[in-house]
Amino acid sequence: MGAVPSPVLTRALAPHTTLRVGGPADRLVEARSAAEIVEVVRAADAAGEPLLLLGGGSNVVIADEGVPGVALLVRSSGHTVEPLPDGGALVTVEAGEDWDALVAATVGAGLGGLECLSGIPGSTGATPVQNVGAYGVEIADLLVDVDLYDRRTGEVRPHVPAAELGLGYRASVLKHRDDAVVLRVRFRLRPDGTSAPIRYPELARVLGVTPGATVPAPAARAAVLGLRRGKGMVLDAADHDTWSVGSFFTNPIVPTADVPDVPGLPRWPADHDRVKLPAAWLIENAGFGRGYPAPGGRVALSGKHVLALSNRGGGTAADVLRLAGQVRDGVRSRFGVSLAPEPVLVGCAL
Known part of the structure; x- marks a missing residue:
């Protein structure tokens, strides 16, 4: 058995995500080795506690209400x-x-x-x-x-x-x-x-x-x-465009027969008679330009790249999902193509 994993003083999860949103966990624990990771997971499972693993927190949107049980910060290195x-x-x-x-x-x-x-x-x-x-x-x-x-x-x-x-x-x-x-x-x-x-x-x-x-x-x-x-895709604490999960939507892959008949729409061949479409092009041409804000302005599309939804300061998970839903629905209405979120949504849904 390794060293005892370290409890973290604050239970807030937002500081441990690049989007900087998310409520508290019941318990927040840090593990600095593979053995400690296994120890925490086994203990949580034995106690019947819910468990959330967080690495860099760069591909996750956590609900404002937080999560029950244990949040484990994976900090093993080398x-x-x-x-x-x-x-x-x-x-x-x-x-x-x-x-x-x-x-x-x-x-x-x-x-x-x-x-x-x-x-x-x-x-x-x-x-x-x-x-x-x-x-x-x-x-x-x-x-x-x-x-x-x-x-x-x-x-x-x-x-x-x-x-x-x-x-x-x-x-x-x-x-x-x-x-x-x-x-x-x-x-x-x-x-x-x-x-x-x-x-x-x-x-x-x-x-x-x-x-x-x-x-x-x-x-x-x-x-x-x-x-x-x-494109605002390298973390910089002073640049709110990087307060994001990177690309929020994946590039949709659709059957060749379902590609919208739109002049200038880029496309690339994919497997099984399907085509990959650029989500950024679809978003921009559906009327959502760089910097497009959610109501209240606390969350907006990045000023550098429309695929990133950025926290401008004080934004919440609800703000992020509201803007993501508006973009998704706008693209679907304009082009008949559905965008899927790339990050993992924890305790919330789009």
Whole structure:
């Protein structure tokens, strides 16, 4: 058994989320190792207490009423690197490790693969749950396996292969369920210091390369951070545009036959005769521009990117969901396309 997990003095959850909304938990506990995480989860389950796990709090909207039971802040940290027989590098990471700090460390160590995922807030353990992706790269491209705590059996399951996680577009079998807790994550990275192939056209333009080319990983990281900052997607306490969950809506994927007949609507092919549409384009062309405010002005679309709903100060979860509902309904009315929220909604619904 590890050290005793630390209780947190305040029970408020808003300070532990990037959106800065959410009421209190009955109890708030911090765990700094995988063993402590397991200890807290087992104790809560044995007592029949509800449990909420929070990593970086970057992809969650918590109800203003708060949550019953225990909220567990996952603060385990650290990572190791070891060579693989085929020449790759295996990086093993504790679930609570800050994601962008990990990306910076791997790039600094001459490893490539994660650089296009720079600047994304949150913890490493959350990345396979959401199958986090950006600028043409997603976790599914790099993930080897995860260690899970299975709440049904009370046992730790080491080395669960990525192939068993049902990784899809911003989704996995771990999302929207609470019976498996990520303790540790492993990635296979490139040891030659080059980036993953640059697939995203905007990033390729900034780097001055053709799509499919590779570049030094530090160059790709710098370009991605520049693009994200320009869209208010890199956390900055002084910039309210970054008081958000990042992209609030996923890009809708619809059957080819259901694509709206609208001039200029961008689209990309997806699997099974379906098409991916850009949520940002749909939102903007439904009449919701940058900075569009909710009534009262405490919450608004980011002034830099319409996909982000930002807390301008004093905003509540109810304010966020009210604006999200207005945007969703406006897009549906204008284009007949339904937008789905990307963050996990805790104790609330859209």
